[in-house]
Amino acid sequence: MKQKAPCLDALLGLVAGLGLIALYAPLLATGALSFFQIVRVRGTLGFAPFSLDPYVALLANGEILAALSTSLVVATVSSLLALVLALMFAFYFVSARRGLGIAMQIMVFLPFLLPPIITGLSLLIAFREIDLGRGLVTIIIAHVVFIVPVVYRTVLVRLQLLGSSLTEASLDLGASRVQTLRYVILPQLRPALISGVLLAFAISFDETLITLFVAGSQTTLPIRLWAMMRVGFVPEINALATLIFLCTAAITFAIGLMQRAGERV
Amino acid sequence: MQPLLHLDNVSKRYGAVRVLDGIDITVADNEFLTILGPSGSGKTTILRIIGGFEGIDGGRLMFEGRDLSAVPINRRPFNTVFQDYALFHHMTVAENVGYGLKVRGRPKAEIAERVAEVLDTVGLGTLGGRYPALMSGGQRQRVALARAIICEPRLILLDEPLSALDVELRAQMQRFLKSLQRRLGIAFVFITHDQEEAIALSDRIIVVNRGRIEQEGAPEELYRRPRTPFTASFLGDNNLIPGRLAAVDGRLCTVDTAAGRLDATVDGPAPAPGSAVLLAVRPEHVRLDADPAARDGLPADVADVRFLGANVMIELLTPALPGAVIKVRRLADGAVAGLRPGASVRLGWAADDAALLQAAP
Ligand SMILES: Nc1ncnc2c1ncn2[C@@H]1O[C@H](COP(=O)(O)OP(=O)(O)OP(=O)(O)O)[C@@H](O)[C@H]1O
Ligand SMILES: [Mg+2]
Numbered sequence A: 001m002k003q004k005a006p007c008l009d010a011l012l013g014l015v016a017g018l019g020l021i022a023l024y025a026p027l028l029a030t031g032a033l034s035f036f037q038i039v040r041v042r043g044t045l046g047f048a049p050f051s052l053d054p055y056v057a058l059l060a061n062g063e064i065l066a067a068l069s070t071s072l073v074v075a076t077v078s079s080l081l082a083l084v085l086a087l088m089f090a091f092y093f094v095s096a097r098r099g100l101g102i103a104m105q106i107m108v109f110l111p112f113l114l115p116p117i118i119t120g121l122s123l124l125i126a127f128r129e130i131d132l133g134r135g136l137v138t139i140i141i142a143h144v145v146f147i148v149p150v151v152y153r154t155v156l157v158r159l160q161l162l163g164s165s166l167t168e169a170s171l172d173l174g175a176s177r178v179q180t181l182r183y184v185i186l187p188q189l190r191p192a193l194i195s196g197v198l199l200a201f202a203i204s205f206d207e208t209l210i211t212l213f214v215a216g217s218q219t220t221l222p223i224r225l226w227a228m229m230r231v232g233f234v235p236e237i238n239a240l241a242t243l244i245f246l247c248t249a250a251i252t253f254a255i256g257l258m259q260r261a262g263e264r265v
Numbered sequence B: 001m002q003p004l005l006h007l008d009n010v011s012k013r014y015g016a017v018r019v020l021d022g023i024d025i026t027v028a029d030n031e032f033l034t035i036l037g038p039s040g041s042g043k044t045t046i047l048r049i050i051g052g053f054e055g056i057d058g059g060r061l062m063f064e065g066r067d068l069s070a071v072p073i074n075r076r077p078f079n080t081v082f083q084d085y086a087l088f089h090h091m092t093v094a095e096n097v098g099y100g101l102k103v104r105g106r107p108k109a110e111i112a113e114r115v116a117e118v119l120d121t122v123g124l125g126t127l128g129g130r131y132p133a134l135m136s137g138g139q140r141q142r143v144a145l146a147r148a149i150i151c152e153p154r155l156i157l158l159d160e161p162l163s164a165l166d167v168e169l170r171a172q173m174q175r176f177l178k179s180l181q182r183r184l185g186i187a188f189v190f191i192t193h194d195q196e197e198a199i200a201l202s203d204r205i206i207v208v209n210r211g212r213i214e215q216e217g218a219p220e221e222l223y224r225r226p227r228t229p230f231t232a233s234f235l236g237d238n239n240l241i242p243g244r245l246a247a248v249d250g251r252l253c254t255v256d257t258a259a260g261r262l263d264a265t266v267d268g269p270a271p272a273p274g275s276a277v278l279l280a281v282r283p284e285h286v287r288l289d290a291d292p293a294a295r296d297g298l299p300a301d302v303a304d305v306r307f308l309g310a311n312v313m314i315e316l317l318t319p320a321l322p323g324a325v326i327k328v329r330r331l332a333d334g335a336v337a338g339l340r341p342g343a344s345v346r347l348g349w350a351a352d353d354a355a356l357l358q359a360a361p
Helices: A006-035 A051-062 A062-097 A097-113 A116-129 A136-163 A166-174 A177-206 A209-214 A221-231 A237-265 B043-051 B093-102 B108-121 B139-147 B167-184 B194-199 B218-222 B229-234
Strands: A038-041 A044-047 B005-014 B015-025 B032-036 B058-062 B078-080 B155-159 B189-193 B202-207 B212-217 B239-249 B252-257 B261-267 B276-281 B287-289 B298-307 B311-317 B325-331 B344-348 B354-358
Touching: A006 A237, A044 B139, A051 A062, A051 B218, A062 A177, A062 A221, A062 B252, A097 A136, A116 A136, A116 A209, A136 A177, A136 A209, A166 A177, A166 B078, A166 B354, A177 A221, A177 A237, A177 B194, A209 A221, A237 B058, B005 B043, B015 B032, B015 B043, B015 B058, B015 B212, B032 B043, B032 B194, B043 B078, B043 B155, B043 B189, B078 B139, B093 B108, B093 B139, B108 B139, B108 B229, B167 B194, B167 B344, B189 B194, B194 B218, B202 B218, B202 B229, B212 B218, B212 B229, B229 B354, B239 B261, B252 B276
Parallel strands: B032 B189, B032 B202, B078 B155, B155 B189, B261 B354
Antiparallel strands: A038 A044, B005 B015, B005 B058, B202 B212, B239 B252, B239 B276, B252 B261, B276 B354, B287 B344, B298 B311, B298 B344, B311 B325
């Protein structure tokens, strides 16, 4: 079975390579353009020499920084809230009767699986009905609804893998339920919890469509970017996109590490 | 004397399946009790009921005369050594072992001292700082044991703790378990499906089959005097010969079989004359005479001779008992050296070595 046609291998490699280039070329271009701006010199287009000007301008742009801090607050608070909820849902699923657990699971997943426009609209209507003014709070609620399934899924997989034997061993040794949770279950779940939260953070950070419905006068970073693009292109956008890409890549890398750690335990 | 633990007519169902059916078990203080039975007979279920991991559908569970049904797992004075050990892999060996004391809120210094003591007891003195993932099967086994004994429970439950170990290690752990139990003076309820292990370790064995107790007693008693066909064939080898009880005279019985009238002895009350019975004869108790001039016993032909090291197992076919293979065990010495398949022999046994059993209904 090891024997493979070498030309097939080469072809596969070529296709995969082209695919990767197609995926990453725009990102690379954005990154490059954030350091080398395009300028018009005596009627012809050319690259300006290396400069960090867009980054400097970015730091001076109060609107962008405000949007960034809103986004960070929203992503942090909502991913932590989602963590608590997801843990509770996951514990419920493994302990409840099968039918009830599945019903709960469908309810948890639905907002994630529905088209965002539907989820956003429903949330908007719901907030109107209960007279909740749109702002930071509604954004956070909307994000929690949207990212709980992600954390839930990560935690549940690990919890099911864990089975009941460690819990039983802990109770058998005289621990209470709370002690068992604290000393045995949570430490065992830690890699899953961290990677779930990171993933949720990343998703919340660039969620745009649902946020548009419920943001009111608040502006998150993706919304800010969107608005800026409509008015006209400024070099800061390249710088910002590059920074976001680097942060997301770092988070993804961390999630990978966490999952490796999880497998080892 | 009041038993330490008493399972009084306990029944358990999973859905429509009755897994335990009126089980009655007592455990005395300091006792090494083994529950022996084939796979699926309900052994683990019994242990999980004692530990509090499963409820019961009928009967009572008493500890020193108190009903335990309402006592949760973490308040029962027992500890369990699980089949898969269930060690906490994010904790070191010392943290695993000290866990029971930690959750009871004992001071750190006391825990450290006791952990060192217990690790010494199980022969892991220097390994407290290791993580269980980096240990061998036998060492993990000892960690699980240490973790279970540190809180000085009245009873330790062990679910086939040795089944994952290789033969050599297994024999070594058997000796260790037995000596540990004597030293600690804690009652052990030990589960196994290995009859040799049960015989080697136990003060008393309870044989279970399909959720019922077949027989209980000291290992020697069960081996010498099985009362049911199941016990007779599950504990060691037995030749079982069907027949009908003809007459009873004290302990001595005569049985009509295909090979004519045979004598046997019965323990306890004899079945009614005329009922279907079995004669059970251990392979080591079958007499075998290769002398062509011999006239005593049933004529038979050697079908197979298997060399088993110290022993040989000889299989005989006798026209008197069509369809039956009579197994004979002998020391592998000169007396059997010349025996080859096809040889004609005569076989027999002393009436005292043939146990009378009621045939399964
Ligand atoms: N949670 C459960 N749900 C349904 N049936 C079960 C459950 N646990 C055990 N059983 C059934 O109960 C019977 C007894 O199981 P148990 O685990 O007590 O057997 P065992 O004697 O320990 O067997 P083994 O030697 O294979 O471990 C089996 O037929 C098993 O299929
Ligand atoms: Mg079992």
